[in-house]
Amino acid sequence: MNSTERTQHWQQHIEHWRDTGLSGAAFCKQQSLSYHQFAYWRRKLEDVVDATDTERVPTSGFARVTHVAASPVSGDLTLRLPGGMTITGLHAGNVELLGAVLRQL
Structure with a gap:
């Protein structure tokens, strides 16, 4: 072949x-x-x-990081992952949870 x-x-x-x-x-x-x-x-x-798509998503294993203006109502962190997954409600008291969640992905 x-x-x-x-x-x-x-x-x-x-x-x-x-x-x-x-x-x-x-x-x-x-x-x-x-x-x-x-x-x-x-x-x-x-x-x-x-390769023909002008908005090709890189396959390097790195995610694009963009700055989003913080909401004045909440001090919580929101993390948007590739594929549309969003993790919200993170703050200084539970930020260790983020590491545990990301290790499971």
């Missing part, structure tokens, strides 16, 4: 996976595919698609 055929092969698997609604691991088990190869090709093919 040459490079183009291999790319098409994995593109078809990834498109089929998206249609199923299954997790990547469950899909690979059902289709007798290597999950590690599946994850590699999914990431590789998504990077090719994302």
Whole structure:
């Protein structure tokens, strides 16, 4: 199988996976595919698609940090993570909780 055929092969698997609604691991088990190869090709093919997007999200493992004006009503910290998750209500009395939460992610 040459490079183009291999790319098409994995593109078809990834498109089929998206249609199923299954997790990547469950899909690979059902289709007798290597999950590690599946994850590699999914990431590789998504990077090719994302390269044409002008607002591409970096895949470096770092999150973009932006300054948000503090609300005068509350002194609590709000943390917005990639993927839309928001952690609110952190303050000096429970900031240790943030470390424990982030280690679980």
